[in-house]
Amino acid sequence: MTTAAHDADERRMAARALLATPILTASRHSEELALVRRHAAALKPMFGQLLGYSLVVQSGFARLTKGPLPAEAPVRPARRASGSEFTPRTYTYLALVCAGLLARDVGEQVLLSQLVAQIRADAVIAGVTIDDTLAERRDLVAAINLLLDWGVLAETDGTVTAWGERREEALLTIDRGLLPHLVSRPLHTLERSEDLWAADPDEPEPPRRTLRRKLVENPLVHRGDLSDAEHDVLRRERSELTRVLEESFGLTLEVRGEGALAYDADGRLTDVAFPGGGATRQAALLLIEALIGALEPQGGEQVTVGGRTVPGVLAPWPMVDDELGRLARAHASAWRKDILDDPLPFREEVAALLQAVGLAAITTEGLVLHPAAARYRPSVRLAPPVTRAKRRLGDDARQLPSPLFTVDDERGEPA
Structure with a gap:
């Protein structure tokens, strides 16, 4: 394999790693992060031009911030360790935990009891009612566990699970460099929560980009879910679209009368395997x-x-x-x-x-x-x-x- 071909293969592997895991940390994904850092200069413009995504790469993490998907796209909810979906209450706790971690008096480490006290204070200000029941504690533990999975938090002493079950103290270490990048835009710049994903009406996205994004994020795209402009791109530029998806992300494009399918022959990129075991x-x-x-x-x-x-x-x-x-x-x-x-x-x-x-x-x-x-x-x-x-x-x-x-x-x- 030539040097150019080897570099292209590594870039594709790095891009696939980011699509599958948009937050890569040194502690949890050392090999993938090393690959992303090696090709960051090429990956940042590639994601921006092809999909409209922004990529932040630092020594300890890489964060790919994806753009909004259309309303008809399948829902990909956050899940507990058991596999059950987050409830609205769990998402509320996730937001409160992130806000508590960003409090001015919270440093690189925080006691879980201190964090819970901050969450309760923030909930009062926000007008959110929280109780101290076992169900509420389980929701809080699920939210914190998600941040542990993302690498935003690490258990330095004790465990979050032990706190939820027996109120045993735990010391958490915070990745303060990664924490602000969990959302796509600084929250203080928004007037409404809906503006976090709002498109800029003065800069409509080109149909080539929105079509590529639909195919990459939701491999099976129905014909009825395509705009007229996206359908025209699919019809006129199928060969170029096939090349871009294969070279950039290792996806194979098939087009039928009812829609298009961009599938991963290796079966490693999808978050919902089908067919499969079970x-x-x-x-x-x-x-x-x-x-x-x-x-x-x-x-x-x-x-x-x-x-x-x-x-x-x-x-x-x-x-x-x-x-x-x-x-x-x-x-x-x-x-x-x-x-x-x-x-x-x-x-x-x-x-x-x-x-x-x-x-x-x-x-x-x-x-x-x-x-x-x-x-x-x-x-x-x-x-x-x-x-x-x-x-x-x-x-x-x-x-x-x-x-x-x-x-x-x-x-x-x-x-």
């Missing part, structure tokens, strides 16, 4: 096949969703429930035991996953499958049975997946 992903993959087989959709079918006419076919909830129930019974030995006892939460998980990856839309009547769902053709391969000898090997042997699912990728002709 009962929810396996069920979603098999449900697609079952519903398409039952509905036999024809090209050009459309459904009205939220007042908009979109390509796709409606699977009523009774049909979805019947197919999921059949799948759960067929794979009862491999999937969770609670699925058959209480199927509604499992159906909600499966539907939410398909909506998150853009393959379906949830409506009151049922699940609307996008034509891109037909791209997946699952095949089932049963894993060998777990013998007594394997059971004696321990948990790893007992948890062999059965069955295993793969995808036969059937792509049609490009639109």
